[in-house]
Amino acid sequence: MGRPPCCDKEGVKKGPWTPEEDIILVSYIQEHGPGNWRAVPTNTGLSRCSKSCRLRWTNYLRPGIKRGNFTEQEEKMIIHLQALLGNRWAAIASYLPQRTDNDIKNYWNTYLKKRLKKLEAGSEGSLGNVYNSASKPIPRGQWERRLQTDIHMAKKALTEALSPNKTLSLPEPNNNNNLSNDLGSIKPTTPSLSYASSADNIARLLKGWMKNPPNNKAASKSNSVVSTQNSFNNFGYDTASSEGTPSFDAKGNTTSVELSETFESLFGYESLDYSSNSEFSPSLSPEASTLFQDESKPGSTIAEMPFSLLEKWLLDDTKISCSDITSSGGHATLF
DNA sequence: AAGTGCATCAACCGCACCTCT
DNA sequence: CAGAGGTGCGGTTGATGCACT
Numbered sequence: 001m002g003r004p005p006c007c008d009k010e011g012v013k014k015g016p017w018t019p020e021e022d023i024i025l026v027s028y029i030q031e032h033g034p035g036n037w038r039a040v041p042t043n044t045g046l047s048r049c050s051k052s053c054r055l056r057w058t059n060y061l062r063p064g065i066k067r068g069n070f071t072e073q074e075e076k077m078i079i080h081l082q083a084l085l086g087n088r089w090a091a092i093a094s095y096l097p098q099r100t101d102n103d104i105k106n107y108w109n110t111y112l113k114k115r116l117k118k119l120e121a122g123s124e125g126s127l128g129n130v131y132n133s134a135s136k137p138i139p140r141g142q143w144e145r146r147l148q149t150d151i152h153m154a155k156k157a158l159t160e161a162l163s164p165n166k167t168l169s170l171p172e173p174n175n176n177n178n179l180s181n182d183l184g185s186i187k188p189t190t191p192s193l194s195y196a197s198s199a200d201n202i203a204r205l206l207k208g209w210m211k212n213p214p215n216n217k218a219a220s221k222s223n224s225v226v227s228t229q230n231s232f233n234n235f236g237y238d239t240a241s242s243e244g245t246p247s248f249d250a251k252g253n254t255t256s257v258e259l260s261e262t263f264e265s266l267f268g269y270e271s272l273d274y275s276s277n278s279e280f281s282p283s284l285s286p287e288a289s290t291l292f293q294d295e296s297k298p299g300s301t302i303a304e305m306p307f308s309l310l311e312k313w314l315l316d317d318t319k320i321s322c323s324d325i326t327s328s329g330g331h332a333t334l335f
Numbered sequence: 336a337a338g339t340g341c342a343t344c345a346a347c348c349g350c351a352c353c354t355c356t
Numbered sequence: 357c358a359g360a361g362g363t364g365c366g367g368t369t370g371a372t373g374c375a376c377t
Contacts, residue, residue, distance in 0.1 A: 014346080014347070015345095015346075015347095015370095015371085016345070016346075016371085017345090017346090035363090036362090037362075037363070038361080038362060038363085049347090050362085050363090051347085051348090051363080051364090052346075052347075054363075054364085055345085055346065055347080056345090058364090059345075059346085060345075060346095087366065087367085088365085088366085089365075089366065090364075090365060090366085101364095101366080102344085102345075102346085102366095103344085105366070105367085106343070106344055107343095107344095109367090109368095110342065110343055110344080111342090111343090
């Protein structure tokens with residue numbers, strides 16, 4: 001017996017979302033919160049598939065999303081994480097605040113993959129810098145070995161971080177900047193700004209829409225959320241109390257592990273430039289928060305999820321010794 | 336200026352997983 | 357335990373814009 005489609009194909013609108021649809025969707029979510037997507041088209045009157053609504057929200061309308069212009073640090077992170085995790089874009093996105101898996105996937109497929117290919121082909125690209133701060137071209141084998149070493153270092157650090165005698169700091173929501181800078185300690189993060197910045201994000205979108213009337217494609221992309229930006233403060237995410245107060249924190253679990261900075265330090269990155277964007281502070285993206293704490297799963301906590309994830313990762317790989325890594329012929333086939 | 340090819344990215348599709356009954 | 361429904365994820369597509377000729 002075949003499964004019925006998530007939505008009947010007839011009467012379901014496809015294609016780009018209009019600002020009006022965005023407004024409707026955002027208003028609804030504002031009122032009811034994300035989730036129960038099945039009910040969204042019914043309750044809003046949108047002629048959209050529930051999946052389409054969810055996608056639109058998570059990839060575009062959701063507050064706290066940073067779009068375009070990947071920084072060099074983000075680029076490096078993506079490359080490292082892709083090597084570590086493979087094409088698990090959602091997982092990768094969880095380490096890149098503000099970025100959606102779709103965004104990262106697109107960026108990888110359209111840009112990074114090609115550059116890496118070029119690199120592999122022997123041509124020098126700036127990506128060579130990822131593994132060579134001196135910006136010198138490095139032979140493939142060399143940078144791959146270097147990658148392997150980085151991976152090993154990351155794992156080692158994580159192992160230390162997760163070891164019983166190394167306590168993770170689980171800061172108060174507003175205290176997340178005051179974390180150990182110990183290389184091995186994994187910085188917990190709060191999902192804070194994600195939703196906290198929602199109003200700002202939406203305001204930005206709105207600005208764009210104002211500048212580009214709805215008949216313009218770009219306008220239809222962003223904007224929308226006009227009348228709702230202020231009310232995001234009551235979004236159920238408590239963006240108002242915002243000053244970074246995690247909205248997801250309703251359950252009192254703000255102890256997610258932020259690996260991004262761990263990776264940064266592990267790989268010698270400079271800090272991601274959150275400071276350049278006052279809206280941002282290091283934290284998990286909503287994506288990450290979703291990964292680590294499903295809103296619909298009361299039992300799970302931010303604290304638990306990343307640990308199990310990391311533990312699994314470590315356990316899966318503790319068999320791979322450093323020597324294995326460095327002598328494996330230089331291929332990042334860890335999984 | 337017009338035509339063509341390429342790049343980008345939002346959105347769709349299908350599968351897998353999870354939860355509930 | 358099994359089946360159904362809901363959600364999430366990754367791969368892929370298609371529309372659009374841009375660059376080049």
